[in-house]
């Protein structure tokens with residue numbers, strides 16, 4: 444049986460860069476995605492708590508299912524356990540770090556929590572377009588350069604030159620939630636949800652919509668070439684998900700290893716697990732999600748991963764290049 448997992452996304456950045464604006468935008472554009480928010484408020488005047496709670500606490504009573512918890516770093520694991528439990532029914536948990544929190548420490552805390560229902564959804568670093576912190580850009584899986592309305596887009600190239608993950612420019616934190624989580628189809632409520640009402644009342648900060656590129660191959664992909672493609676952090680790509688068959692030389696002790704894998708990436712964070720049986724495939728099906736995608740380049744990159752007749756037979760443990768990113772989410 445496959446355990447249901449909820450991605451937990453960390454949002455970090457210096458004081459006043461627009462973290463709360465980003466979280467509020469996600470909540471207001473949730474469109475059926477049930478988002479839980481953790482405000483990691485280190486006593487910094489409680490501003491985050493007020494801003495987020497002002498809207499999220501009233502959302503708790505709606506079908507939308509948003510909720511808000513205030514915590515400090517020590518309480519993170521306990522709060523996360525509640526939020527990601529199947530009973531909470533959430534699709535995404537966003538942890539907003541206070542401007543004082545060290546992103547690396549929060550990532551460590553999250554990875555150390557070992558909750559079977561939580562899966563690391565990536566570190567989103569919000570940077571000020573006027574004075575981007577390039578150290579944060581190097582750490583993050585997704586970099587949001589915020590404040591383009593004030594400062595223009597000049598910082599984007601500077602950030603892209605050093606960022607390991609994808610880089611997106613925003614104004615007022617207007618990040619498309621589809622960059623972080625798949626849209627969820629749920630029956631439409633008979634009346635407007637709170638997120639729709641808030642959007643109408645506030646006016647919009649339009650966000651650059653996420654794009655996607657689908658790639659299908661009838662043949663397996665070479666694990667080494669695919670891993671290199673994923674590790675390269677293709678430009679503009681925030682998330683990749685799909686099913687891939689990779690050939691393996693079948694080294695000793697590896698006979699039981701499956702050949703078909705589910706692959707998910709967020710920025711530079713890669714994770715794979717054995718594909719559920721019904722998703723068996725002869726080759727590969729991948730979806731790449733991001734902004735400003737260079738579709739021909741992405742297709743060329745993935746096509747180059749397809750195993751050809753000219754390739755040598757796979758070496759022993761060939762699949763390890765990819766399967767070393769395995770996280771075991773499968774329970775007996």
Ligand SMILES: Nc1nc2c(ncn2[C@@H]2O[C@H](COP(=O)(O)OP(=O)(O)OP(=O)(O)O)[C@@H](O)[C@H]2O)c(=O)[nH]1
Nearest residue numbers: 457458459460461462463464542589590614615616
């Ligand atoms: N003009 C402009 N103002 C912005 C933008 N993003 C945020 N702001 C404003 O900047 C101020 C700080 O934004 P927040 O979203 O609270 O920033 P934060 O990172 O959560 O701040 P802390 O919680 O203090 O760390 C607020 O007054 C926002 O309305 C933007 O892109 N353009």
